[in-house]
Amino acid sequence: MLESQASAARGETVQTLDRGLRVLELLAKEPEGLLSQEVASRLALHRTVAYRLLNTLLEHRLIQRMDDGRYRLGMGLISLARSVQPQLQSAAVPELTRLAEELGATAHLTVADGSEAVVLTTIEPSRTHMHVVYRTGFRHPLDQAASGIAILAGREAQSGERTQVTRARQKGYAVSRSEIQQGASGIAAPIHVMGRPVEASIGIIILGDIDEDIVFPHIIAAAHAISLQLH
Template sequence: MSSAGGEISQTLDRGLKVLSLLAEHSDGLTAGELAEQLATARAVVYRLLRTLEAHRLVGRIGTRYVLGIGISELASRLRPRLQAVVLPILRRLSTQTNSTSLLSVADGDEALILLTEEPPQSTFHLALRQGARHALELGADGVAILAGRPPSDDDSSIVRLARSQGYALSVGVLQPGALGVAAPISTSEWASASIGIVQLGTEVSDPGVPELVMSAASEAARRLSSDFSAETPA
């Protein structure tokens, strides 16, 4: 099997496709359903699933297979790099929008606020606690992460809207009298982080804020992807 960049591993390719398919189906898939989607013999799929289970990348609920806890563990190892790459971007975004900016990461079905930056010239602004958590479905930062993943039948209308416009907006969801704008950091088909801002009010202070947030998230994704490429042996 080959690609534009040369030969690739067919087995690894199938294994990654299994993970992508499971990511698209939060209620899981059976081995038969996976075999049908991959147009592959069921025996081959069982071997893939056993290997992925051994690395905790896949779990099982009855006869259905779902993404495993190992996915979250791999994502957690990205956090130190996220902090180093994203901090200067957050500082600039905070100054540009006169808002508190934040980096959130998915931790299971919760959004974890990993980094925050407060606007240096603002007298009144919202302060966020690093380490705070909330459900992914609540708040612009969590919704943006969900919007950066493949579409699912379980997606709410808010997630679908965020996916279509490229950013999520929430008003008064986590804090009365405050709003949030966030965009996913998309380094793959499965987003695990977002960049956003929070500010006082019920309307975005400037119509250009969503574009600034999306631009910041895109820059973070480019820098992270470049970082990974630089470490990949030639």
């Protein structure tokens, strides 16, 4: 009897954890945030269950509640993200900072997670009146946006891949316009580590068009500098 009760309790705990992780994954795809009832609807949860999950995540700072009642990913996730691939991040931060300041754009380090690209670290410029806010933890399909396309371009060619990936492989860097955010342009290069498949890229994102001829040497140099530190 006691054993069956313990087993049931463990099953309930696992289900709660699974639901909490699904909430985080959902919010990662919605940078503008979602209302609690929207979370409940998207995940097919009772509103009370969704509310409890959101409150628990809120207590741990994994999400934040905005003034309009919407929930978004919180600062607590940044602390967790910093412990992921610390060597890569340590090598990338100086290059990200240099790109952000020299080019006046938001610089980002992105890694592959299965069929998705995940923003691992971002650095915003300190001397601009306007720049793109690109949140750590944001996810998008790996074959979209310069950051994801650059990762695929650093790998072996695949049948049926997008022409943008093929073109990026030939050029050594990827460029995209309005793929993730309307009006925003991105440019990124793959980070090669000897003996390993490409799993990361470094790049920038700005509002408006990018002057490739001016920007791409900076991006290529940053990717190369990180690669040298990881060899």
